[in-house]
Amino acid sequence: MRFIRPAVALVLALVLGAPPGPARAHTQPVSYGDIRGGDTFVVEGKGRCTVAFTVRRGTTGGFLTAGRCGESGDIALTGYGGTPIGVFQASSYPGDDYAWVSLDPGWTPRGTVVALGAERAVRGSAPAAVGASVCQASPVAGWHCGTVQQRNATVSYPDGTVTGLVRTSVCAEPGTWGAPFLSGDQAQGITSGGTDNCATGGSTFFQPVAEALSAYGLTLVTS
Structure with a gap:
């Protein structure tokens, strides 16, 4: 079973166990x-x-x-x-x-990434260089690709400033906070924000995944 995706209903399965005797009925979740x-x-x-x-x-x-x-x-x-x-x-x-x-x-x-039904494996988290191809898996608009334009960018949002971001030429769409960026099968980052939209163009910024893994002592799940 898969976690809920846009336009796809989540299915929950429960197996009810009912051994003989009124006092021994129980529910076994799967x-x-x-x-x-x-x-x-x-x-x-x-x-x-x-x-x-x-x-x-x-x-x-x-x-x-x-x-x-x-x-x-x-x-x-x-x-x-x-x-x-x-x-x-x-x-x-x-x-x-x-x-x-x-x-x-x-x-x-x-250890995979999915967007509108298309799924890709995640094999590691080697950072992509400036000029390298990157793709965002958007639950709103599917896969959108571009290149890394700048590392260590600073962005001032209305509610605060974020440093150490990566700027890309990938177009932005509303509703994609947290969406993953990949370069090939390598995890790159977490969508932070962007400018304009995919009809007019623009840029999207992501938080490098390596920083988040290090900050919390986490290990990436890979395929």
Whole structure:
């Protein structure tokens, strides 16, 4: 089973165990589904965001997303009023723009990235050089590609300034906070913001994934 994607319903499976005897009935849950980069989730009162990449800290599975998506203790859900996925363990915004969410039991982190049904493997996190090709997996607009234009960029948003970002020629669309950037099969970053849109062009900025992994002592889940 897969985690919810745009226009695709999430299927939850429960197996009911009912041994003989009225006092021994019990419910046995099975897996809720897979979590992949590019899947969407909701934080009540804060809006919809995107899973960037799946991670582990020891035996605990989780995922990275944008820092503005939630704060420590916030609950990530499959949708408004939906099933809980996990809990924000730490978040940094502004200054940085990354956060990590630990998954609840029953959710499985997968080392892939998906956008509108097209799925790609994640094999590592080697950073791409300026001029290299990068692609964003947008849950809104699918795959959009361009090149790395600048590293260590600083962006001033209305609610704060973020440093150490990477500027790309990939066009931006609303609703993509946290969306993953790949270069080939290498994880690059977490979408932070952008200018204009895909009809007029523009730029998108991402937070390098290596910084977030290092900050929280996380390991990238790969295929």
